[in-house]
Amino acid sequence: AWSYSRRRHSYWSSRGIPSPPALPFLGHIHNMLSIFHFRWVYFDEVYHKYGGATLCGLYELFRPVLMIGDPDILKHICIKDFDHFVERRPFPAEKESLMNEMLINKYGDEWKALRSAMSPTFTSGKLRGMFPLICDKADSLVSFTLSAASKQPYVDMKENFGRFTMDTIASCAFGIECNSFRDKKPEFAKWASDFFDFSFVRLIKFTLFNISPKLFNDLGIKMGTFSVEFFQRVAEETIAARKAGQKRNDFLDLLLDAQAGHNLPTTAHVSAASHTQSTTDDSAATDNLKNNSQYSNSENKNISTTSKQVLTDRSIVAQSVMFLIAGFDTTASTLAFSSFLLAKNPRHQQRLREELQQIIQEHGDITYQGIMEAKFLNACLMETLRVYPPGTTGERICTKTYKIPGTELIVHPGDLVYFPIWSLHHDSRYFPNPEEFLPDRFLPENKDNITSFTHMPFGMGPRNCIAMRFALMEAKVALAKLLLKVELHLKSDFQEVRLAKSPIILTPEGGVHLVIKPLATNIKK
Numbered sequence: 001a002w003s004y005s006r007r008r009h010s011y012w013s014s015r016g017i018p019s020p021p022a023l024p025f026l027g028h029i030h031n032m033l034s035i036f037h038f039r040w041v042y043f044d045e046v047y048h049k050y051g052g053a054t055l056c057g058l059y060e061l062f063r064p065v066l067m068i069g070d071p072d073i074l075k076h077i078c079i080k081d082f083d084h085f086v087e088r089r090p091f092p093a094e095k096e097s098l099m100n101e102m103l104i105n106k107y108g109d110e111w112k113a114l115r116s117a118m119s120p121t122f123t124s125g126k127l128r129g130m131f132p133l134i135c136d137k138a139d140s141l142v143s144f145t146l147s148a149a150s151k152q153p154y155v156d157m158k159e160n161f162g163r164f165t166m167d168t169i170a171s172c173a174f175g176i177e178c179n180s181f182r183d184k185k186p187e188f189a190k191w192a193s194d195f196f197d198f199s200f201v202r203l204i205k206f207t208l209f210n211i212s213p214k215l216f217n218d219l220g221i222k223m224g225t226f227s228v229e230f231f232q233r234v235a236e237e238t239i240a241a242r243k244a245g246q247k248r249n250d251f252l253d254l255l256l257d258a259q260a261g262h263n264l265p266t267t268a269h270v271s272a273a274s275h276t277q278s279t280t281d282d283s284a285a286t287d288n289l290k291n292n293s294q295y296s297n298s299e300n301k302n303i304s305t306t307s308k309q310v311l312t313d314r315s316i317v318a319q320s321v322m323f324l325i326a327g328f329d330t331t332a333s334t335l336a337f338s339s340f341l342l343a344k345n346p347r348h349q350q351r352l353r354e355e356l357q358q359i360i361q362e363h364g365d366i367t368y369q370g371i372m373e374a375k376f377l378n379a380c381l382m383e384t385l386r387v388y389p390p391g392t393t394g395e396r397i398c399t400k401t402y403k404i405p406g407t408e409l410i411v412h413p414g415d416l417v418y419f420p421i422w423s424l425h426h427d428s429r430y431f432p433n434p435e436e437f438l439p440d441r442f443l444p445e446n447k448d449n450i451t452s453f454t455h456m457p458f459g460m461g462p463r464n465c466i467a468m469r470f471a472l473m474e475a476k477v478a479l480a481k482l483l484l485k486v487e488l489h490l491k492s493d494f495q496e497v498r499l500a501k502s503p504i505i506l507t508p509e510g511g512v513h514l515v516i517k518p519l520a521t522n523i524k525k
């Protein structure tokens with residue numbers, strides 16, 4: 001058995017690819033999917049010591065995994081040769097679960113058709129429609145924070161941003177008022193916390209699913225608390241109300257419009273919609289879309305599926321639940337990290353506030369246009385996402401045999417490819433003084449200094465985060481409204497955030513405790 005294990009673990013060395021020492025049978029999986037280690041710290045070691053900054057081989061048990069840290073090769077994998085790497089591992093779900101209908105769990109032509117049907121939902125025109133809903137939730141965030149600050153010496157901003165993103169998603173994806181900004185936890189929030197609670201047993205199941213979804217299903221294992229029934233019921237009720245005539249300009253309306261074939265292309269094109277939308281209002285999105293369009297130009301194919309066929313009622317319900325899974329903690333953590341970094345860097349905080357005050361003077365209020373034009377606000381969020389990317393690793397599964405450019409290395413269908421997002425973001429060759437919070441790096445005049453494919457908080461290419469623009473708009477509104485009303489200060493015994501040892505996303509452990517000082521200001525918002 002030992003010599004079998006050795007032989008299987010010689011896969012990379014026999015191809016001349018460096019690989020860190022592997023444990024018999026386990027390979028490196030104990031380091032990758034562990035609650036005892038920081039996953040990205042291990043990957044960072046692999047990146048710096050074992051060639052991961054270019055190519056390095058790892059094993060999940062016996063499965064070969066190729067870590068690629070070379071930005072040029074990443075460009076090929078994510079964009080130019082995307083058709084060889086269309087898939088990621090699915091999110092764990094039992095065979096019959098609604099979760100199998102989610103975009104994140106779709107593959108091949110089904111994914112392409114669904115992504116194309118959903119992409120127009122995220123254009124600037126559609127996001128503008130959701131802007132007032134988000135502003136409303138951000139106003140509640142500010143009042144709740146002010147009220148908390150008047151009663152206690154410090155406020156847990158992770159908790160508050162969690163309430164904000166929960167209410168925003170409940171409003172935009174489920175069409176309901178969740179009212180998280182009340183002391184008693186609402187039912188929606190209770191079910192959601194249950195959903196995001198990663199117990200040890202659940203983590204083992206999660207790991208098993210990642211290693212072998214087939215074995216997971218053959219053994220009839222249930223994810224247990226990944227219960228989606230509550231959210232399914234809420235979304236179904238809302239859909240029934242919308243079909244009876246209610247309207248709110250939220251995701252549900254937009255997906256129902258797409259289902260009915262209103263205002264949307266009837267024939268799905270591979271990523272076409274997301275690549276042709278106007279990008280003038282959001283520089284981060286512009287970069288990503290510019291990169292993506294290289295793929296769409298060369299690879300656009302018609303798929304003879306209409307939005308109507310793809311977006312059944314069940315599928316729309318599934319996408320609403322997916323927005324909660326994909327959008328709640330990612331955005332809340334980003335906001336929590338940015339509030340911490342701004343409290344730690346009062347000079348940047350003040351500069352950002354001055355930019356926002358200028359916008360209020362020009363536009364009279366926080367407007368969609370004003371928020372999207374705020375360059376320093378965008379830079380602060382981009383820099384936060386560089387320092388603390390919620391997704392520390394990217395991943396693709398090889399779908400067609402592929403020769404890695406510039407090498408003789410062949411990747412086979414089923415092989416996994418990892419992108420060390422955290423390490424790229426913290427590599428001093430790409431970002432000098434990587435541990436410092438320096439938003440100026442992302443100002444338009446400095447953006448040419450950033451090497452493509454070294455800043456990927458939303459992934460890259462046609463399978464990147466479909467909701468990037470929504471997430472950025474949501475975060476910008478919350479931060480802008482908050483900073484116009486309060487000053488953020490570090491608490492004397494809270495000078496650094498602790499990071500949770502979760503293998504799923506990067507999130508602060510135990511909250512982000514800040515001293516909140518209300519601003520005496522005459523500015524309206």
Ligand code: HEM
Pocket residue numbers: 088103104105115322323324326327328330331334389390391394395456457458459460461462463464465466467468470471472
């Ligand atoms: C700051 C907040 C967010 C960050 C940093 C983030 C990051 C990511 C990343 C890294 C990926 C994988 C991309 C890849 O493999 O190339 C992803 C995918 C995805 N995200 Fe986000 N995300 C955020 C917010 C959201 C929100 C608010 C939603 C929904 C409302 C959302 C929906 C999705 C979906 C559906 C996918 C899968 C796309 C596909 O498979 O085609 N994300 N996100």
